[in-house]
Amino acid sequence: MNETSILDIISPIMVGPSSSHTAGAVKIGLLARNIYGAKIKNVKITLYNSYAQTGIGHGSDKGILAGLLGFKVDDTIIKDIFNSLEASKIKYRFEYEENFAYHPNAVDINFVGEIEMKITAQSIGGGEILITKINDFDVKINGKFNSIILIIEDTIGYISKITSIIQKYNINIATINCERKAKGQNATCCICLDSDISDNALIEIREEINPKLLRYIHKL
Amino acid sequence: MQINTFEELKNILKKENKEIYEIAQEIECQNLCLPKEDFRKLIKKTLDAMKEAIKNGLNNLQITNGKMGGQDCIKLVKNYQKAPSVFSKLFEKILTYALATSEENARMGKIVACPTAGACGIVPSVLISLFEELEIDDEKQINALIIAGLIGKIISFKVKPSGAIAGCQAECGTASAMAAGAAAYLLGGNINAILNSIALCIKNILGLTCDPVRGFVEVPCIKRNPFMAIHAMTAVELALAGIESVIPTDDVIDAMEQTGALMSPSLKESSLAGLAKTKTAIIMSKSCFTKRYYSEHSNK
Numbered sequence: 001m002n003e004t005s006i007l008d009i010i011s012p013i014m015v016g017p018s019s020s021h022t023a024g025a026v027k028i029g030l031l032a033r034n035i036y037g038a039k040i041k042n043v044k045i046t047l048y049n050s051y052a053q054t055g056i057g058h059g060s061d062k063g064i065l066a067g068l069l070g071f072k073v074d075d076t077i078i079k080d081i082f083n084s085l086e087a088s089k090i091k092y093r094f095e096y097e098e099n100f101a102y103h104p105n106a107v108d109i110n111f112v113g114e115i116e117m118k119i120t121a122q123s124i125g126g127g128e129i130l131i132t133k134i135n136d137f138d139v140k141i142n143g144k145f146n147s148i149i150l151i152i153e154d155t156i157g158y159i160s161k162i163t164s165i166i167q168k169y170n171i172n173i174a175t176i177n178c179e180r181k182a183k184g185q186n187a188t189c190c191i192c193l194d195s196d197i198s199d200n201a202l203i204e205i206r207e208e209i210n211p212k213l214l215r216y217i218h219k220l
Numbered sequence: 221m222q223i224n225t226f227e228e229l230k231n232i233l234k235k236e237n238k239e240i241y242e243i244a245q246e247i248e249c250q251n252l253c254l255p256k257e258d259f260r261k262l263i264k265k266t267l268d269a270m271k272e273a274i275k276n277g278l279n280n281l282q283i284t285n286g287k288m289g290g291q292d293c294i295k296l297v298k299n300y301q302k303a304p305s306v307f308s309k310l311f312e313k314i315l316t317y318a319l320a321t322s323e324e325n326a327r328m329g330k331i332v333a334c335p336t337a338g339a340c341g342i343v344p345s346v347l348i349s350l351f352e353e354l355e356i357d358d359e360k361q362i363n364a365l366i367i368a369g370l371i372g373k374i375i376s377f378k379v380k381p382s383g384a385i386a387g388c389q390a391e392c393g394t395a396s397a398m399a400a401g402a403a404a405y406l407l408g409g410n411i412n413a414i415l416n417s418i419a420l421c422i423k424n425i426l427g428l429t430c431d432p433v434r435g436f437v438e439v440p441c442i443k444r445n446p447f448m449a450i451h452a453m454t455a456v457e458l459a460l461a462g463i464e465s466v467i468p469t470d471d472v473i474d475a476m477e478q479t480g481a482l483m484s485p486s487l488k489e490s491s492l493a494g495l496a497k498t499k500t501a502i503i504m505s506k507s508c509f510t511k512r513y514y515s516e517h518s519n520k
Contacts, residue, residue, distance in 0.1 A: 005251060006244060006370055006372075011333060013332050018437050050488070050490045053490045054436075054490065055435070128380075
């Protein structure tokens with residue numbers, strides 16, 4: 001299914017200079033911030049390949065940091081983010097690597113501290129992005145949908161339990177993407193929704209399946 | 221519903237007695253669950269942001285982030301005041317608006333990515349110059365931008381608009397094709413003229429590399445925008461005369477996809493070859509970043 005819209009092509013209204021390397025970077029930061037969910041204290045960001053080689057010139061480092069701090073693609077603070085009050089409140093570190101096994105515009109975001117999480121993302125062009133891994137589990141999150149993200153123990157019937165709750169709230173599922181490492185071990189499940197889901201539904205899901213991680217992220 | 225190829229678009233137009241923008245708009249509204257008025261409002265907002273970027277760019281003398289540009293648009297404006305273009309006022313506007321927008325982008329100013337930020341000057345310069353010179357009303361302006369968007373969307377199904385994936389042909393080339401198709405519409409071209417202008421445009425930028433000096437969207441990107449805008453107009457004038465592309469539009473897009481895949485990663489937004497590795501560029505790079513800063517940097 002191809003979900004690209006004309007509005008994705010003639011957009012975003014953004015701070016330059018690059019849709020993939022600046023706006024895409026901001027979006028990756030924003031999505032990673034939402035998926036992490038906790039207060040960010042310390043973060044290590046690794047930029048790969050094209051992102052590493054041309055990232056500084058394109059402001060990819062500034063973009064990711066601005067996104068992690070909650071700023072949007074058209075915020076003029078991006079240019080001066082390293083000198084901002086918000087950036088001084090967290091600890092961050094950038095590394096640059098070449099690894100052609102990764103996408104040309106790939107980035108790893110490692111949240112360090114009490115709650116640790118590693119998020120891998122790609123900027124796929126024109127400001128469109130894809131979160132591809134959370135803690136080494138494959139996911140596909142593009143920020144275009146309201147999405148429920150779960151890490152759970154792989155047990156019989158967990159998907160039908162979740163989907164029946166979503167159905168009860170009369171919400172259509174756009175895509176569903178589940179993966180596990182091995183039978184009975186942790187699994188990830190990303191459910192993209194066509195509309196907004198209520199807190200009550202999320203509470204029900206939490207009570208029903210007791211996930212190790214549950215995040216609900218609004219579309220960007 | 222989705223229109224996946226230019227052939228499909230042509231077939232739908234044959235069946236339904238509607239204009240291209242109407243069909244595109246219907247599909248978008250259906251997919252996005254938006255009323256028509258709201259969709260058109262969003263396009264209008266984008267159009268206004270494009271006009272704003274031109275205005276800001278024309279009045280800004282600030283040097284760009286990478287210090288390799290920012291004062292070329294003003295040179296052009298001043299020279300046209302002394303010696304008008306041998307072409308027309310329209311030609312002058314297209315060049316200055318394209319430079320104004322792409323310089324503004326390189327200053328980290330606010331622009332509209334169309335389809336990307338590096339190519340942000342092409343579609344606005346062609347369309348807005350035509351809007352002004354032909355006195356096109358608001359509704360038709362929105363229609364033209366919808367058509368440009370549809371063209372970019374269909375191309376993006378095969379070739380993502382990213383220099384890192386398929387080189388500059390996918391960024392400035394796609395922008396040029398979007399501008400050409402929409403301009404052909406504004407100048408009264410039918411679907412054949414529109415499709416031929418897209419094909420002619422892309423055919424003549426196949427293999428265009430993305431080799432930004434020092435990794436900034438400045439050299440060659442800023443000055444490439446006016447070039448690609450005029451490139452679009454060349455395609456339009458040929459297509460409006462009935463000149464056809466021997467290779468149909470969808471096939472040309474296939475060629476762009478294949479060419480992009482065959483291009484070395486060193487020529488795809490990595491600054492590892494081409495202009496980025498010329499003697500001058502290497503000297504400029506050395507004086508800008510120290511190795512240490514490049515391998516890591518942190519605040520604490």
